[in-house]
Amino acid sequence: MTNSALTGTPPANQNDLYIVKGIYDTFGIPGDPSEGFAFTPTLLPNRSHTNQGPGIIVGMAMAITVIVTETGGGLYARYTHKASRLGWDDALIVVAVAAAISWLILVIGMVTRGLGQHIYNITYDNLFWFFNLGTIDATLFFVIVGIH
Secondary structure, three states, rough: OOOOOHHHHOOOOOOHHHHHHHHHHHHHOOOOOOOOOOOOOOOOOOOOOOOOHHHHHHHHHHHHHHHHHHHHHHHHHHHHHOOOOOOOOHHHHHHHHHHHHHHHHHHHHHHHHHOOOOOOOOOOHHHHHHHHHHHHHHHHHHHHHOOO
């Protein structure tokens, strides 16, 4: 087990301190940021602390492949079929697919920055990237839902 940002470990450097201060300011948490962010989850005995990141990346890559294959095949069939033609709805589906793929790529970005690790292995830098990419990702998700 490493010193996790979520177990109250004090910030290791000035950048970590700014990250904790940002978390405190964002969520209105009172306290001294120099003491660290004390989320303090309970340590469960006999639990694996394995990194689930590679599995998440494989899942996102598979989802991107399915989205591109299915949408590309549907658009190709519609384009080549003599009785149908491409319309504004197809253009909107292309925008939605681009947004969905962007969303999945952001998830992969979060994984490469530490998402998928066990909670006791999360650093302040991981939290910083999770909050920033996660905010963009959540916003994009609702845009995608609105388009679909």
